[in-house]
Amino acid sequence: MISENLRSRELAVFNLRGLYKKYGFLPYKMSKFEEYDLYVKNKDFLVSESIITFTDTDGKLLALKPDVTLSIIKNTKDDFGGVKKVFYDENVYRVSKGTGSYKEIMQAGLECIGDIDDYNIYEVISLAAQSLELLSDDFILDISHLGIVSLVLDSLDLTEVAKRQLLSAISEKNSSRVQEICKNENVSDKDINLLISSYGKPQDVIEKLKNIEVVKDSEALSQLTKITSLLLDSSFDDKIRIDFSVINDMGYYNGFVFRGFINGISSGILSGGQYDALMQKMKHTSRAIGFAVYIDMLPTPSPEYDVDTVLLYDKACDLKTLNEAIKTLTKDGKSVSAQTSLDEKLMYKQLLRLSEKGVLEVENDA
Amino acid sequence: MLNVALPKGRLGEKVYAMFEKAGFPCPAIKENSRKLIFENEEIGIRYFWVKPSDVAIYVEHGAADIGIAGKDILLEYTPDIYELLDLDIGKCRMCVCAKKGFRDNTQKTLKVATKFTNITKNYYAKMGRDIDIIHLNGSIELAPILNLSDVIVDIVETGTTLKENNLEPVETIVPISARLIANKSSFKFKGDKIEKIVSALKMQMEDKND
Numbered sequence: 001m002i003s004e005n006l007r008s009r010e011l012a013v014f015n016l017r018g019l020y021k022k023y024g025f026l027p028y029k030m031s032k033f034e035e036y037d038l039y040v041k042n043k044d045f046l047v048s049e050s051i052i053t054f055t056d057t058d059g060k061l062l063a064l065k066p067d068v069t070l071s072i073i074k075n076t077k078d079d080f081g082g083v084k085k086v087f088y089d090e091n092v093y094r095v096s097k098g099t100g101s102y103k104e105i106m107q108a109g110l111e112c113i114g115d116i117d118d119y120n121i122y123e124v125i126s127l128a129a130q131s132l133e134l135l136s137d138d139f140i141l142d143i144s145h146l147g148i149v150s151l152v153l154d155s156l157d158l159t160e161v162a163k164r165q166l167l168s169a170i171s172e173k174n175s176s177r178v179q180e181i182c183k184n185e186n187v188s189d190k191d192i193n194l195l196i197s198s199y200g201k202p203q204d205v206i207e208k209l210k211n212i213e214v215v216k217d218s219e220a221l222s223q224l225t226k227i228t229s230l231l232l233d234s235s236f237d238d239k240i241r242i243d244f245s246v247i248n249d250m251g252y253y254n255g256f257v258f259r260g261f262i263n264g265i266s267s268g269i270l271s272g273g274q275y276d277a278l279m280q281k282m283k284h285t286s287r288a289i290g291f292a293v294y295i296d297m298l299p300t301p302s303p304e305y306d307v308d309t310v311l312l313y314d315k316a317c318d319l320k321t322l323n324e325a326i327k328t329l330t331k332d333g334k335s336v337s338a339q340t341s342l343d344e345k346l347m348y349k350q351l352l353r354l355s356e357k358g359v360l361e362v363e364n365d366a
Numbered sequence: 367m368l369n370v371a372l373p374k375g376r377l378g379e380k381v382y383a384m385f386e387k388a389g390f391p392c393p394a395i396k397e398n399s400r401k402l403i404f405e406n407e408e409i410g411i412r413y414f415w416v417k418p419s420d421v422a423i424y425v426e427h428g429a430a431d432i433g434i435a436g437k438d439i440l441l442e443y444t445p446d447i448y449e450l451l452d453l454d455i456g457k458c459r460m461c462v463c464a465k466k467g468f469r470d471n472t473q474k475t476l477k478v479a480t481k482f483t484n485i486t487k488n489y490y491a492k493m494g495r496d497i498d499i500i501h502l503n504g505s506i507e508l509a510p511i512l513n514l515s516d517v518i519v520d521i522v523e524t525g526t527t528l529k530e531n532n533l534e535p536v537e538t539i540v541p542i543s544a545r546l547i548a549n550k551s552s553f554k555f556k557g558d559k560i561e562k563i564v565s566a567l568k569m570q571m572e573d574k575n576d
Contacts, residue, residue: 266428
């Protein structure tokens with residue numbers, strides 16, 4: 001019974017909560033509404049621009065939360081000393097790409113805000129990997145360092161438009177597009193193509209990155225080396241990859257960004273990174289890192305049976321006998337559906353009939 | 367098992383031939399049947415034919431691990447996928463076309479008929495031109511002839527259809543060719559096989575160019 005539900009969403013959230021609590025993260029409960037103003041100021045940070053709004057009784061324009069991170073930052077004070085560690089599981093409201101209509105999306109995640117050091121970064125990325133490990137045995141965590149991507153782009157003489165185009169080409173692993181843009185801009189595509197083609201095991205990728213002049217002795221590379229080597233000392237060492245196609249908006253994110261994938265789910269189920277730039281935009285001096293898990297993407301297993309037992313009874317039967325029969329049947333945790341007639345589509349293990357002689361087995365599928 | 371979405375039609379057949387040469391054959395596909403799915407269990411590959419404009423959807427949702435889609439479709443739908451290789455086949459251009467001798471009257475809003483709404487919107491937004499888009503699903507060439515629109519945005523391969531309808535390309539928006547695309551998640555878990563295909567196809571293209 002437990003294994004049947006192992007991947008179910010409720011259990012996933014339950015396990016994730018346990019994990020985050022273990023590392024001293026505190027639960028953070030929010031109201032469903034937030035002032036619309038907050039989102040207007042940081043529109044680009046949101047995945048989709050459309051927000052459900054309504055007017056509160058005092059005339060204030062409110063929104064149903066499309067995002068959790070912004071609210072947490074807003075409600076966190078600066079310079080409290082140390083690092084604030086919180087986790088959440090909340091519903092957010094976004095437009096789904098396919099249908100173009102609003103959807104309620106279940107999200108769990110954590111944020112770490114304050115005087116962030118390398119240990120905090122390691123801890124959050126490690127927790128991301130452990131979250132994935134709780135959801136599936138077959139997962140991959142892609143890690144990228146935007147500092148390295150910036151170093152490479154800044155070393156070339158590029159216009160802002162070209163930079164943006166190159167970022168999107170890197171996120172698509174589109175080397176022919178990179179070639180085309182670089183040709184137009186009259187710069188070498190060598191280093192960018194090396195970024196695109198270097199992905200895989202951290203040790204191998206770091207070796208390759210040493211071939212890029214501006215990256216070779218950079219602080220970003222030594223930080224990437226330090227943190228990935230810590231991550232490799234774990235039970236999920238073979239699931240950690242470096243991949244520069246993980247690109248989050250550089251206006252908000254900087255440093256480490258990462259994305260988690262589970263075999264069988266068609267897009268990334270976990271997404272996160274350092275967002276110091278967003279903190280600055282929101283006039284905070286502290287730094288931050290966090291991630292979200294899209295619980296909605298977890299497949300819901302279809303149960304083998306709807307119910308353990310169907311008990312057919314006659315409307316004229318003695319209710320007391322019926323009640324006793326059901327009590328006996330449910331005693332050891334089995335589920336029983338009492339019916340007067342059989343629904344053909346109902347899947348059951350056992351079909352019983354209540355007759356004057358007591359409970360009789362009609363047929364047994366199990 | 368690697369799932370490959372091939373676009374129905376001549377382009378798809380050409381691409382299949384490249385896959386076969388690359389060491390991923392599936393002989394059953396050549397029997398002229400109405401079947402849509404073909405499998406070679408031995409080497410673990412499954413091909414299926416889908417409408418060309420749907421390939422990107424199959425790949426984005428992971429129903430196919432990789433697929434072959436025209437750049438026009440990728441620009442129009444901007445699916446979240448990896449674009450791994452420009453196959454340099456199925457080449458054509460996305461063009462603005464109009465009746466022969468058309469002169470753009472910049473004083474009025476331009477009426478544009480097209481199947482490619484997003485490409486059109488982006489192109490004219492970049493120029494700062496105010497347009498009305500009329501979305502059509504086929505026979506786009508009719509629109510300027512019947513004065514439904516001033517110009518059309520469509521794919522031009524040889525230009526024969528345009529010529530026969532007394533139209534001509536006015537401006538090239540972007541060159542188009544077939545691309546090998548991959549689902550981002552599949553690339554993580556079936557990367558070895560996908561990379562093998564990419565490098566084999568790349569080699570064929572280099573041989574052709576030599």
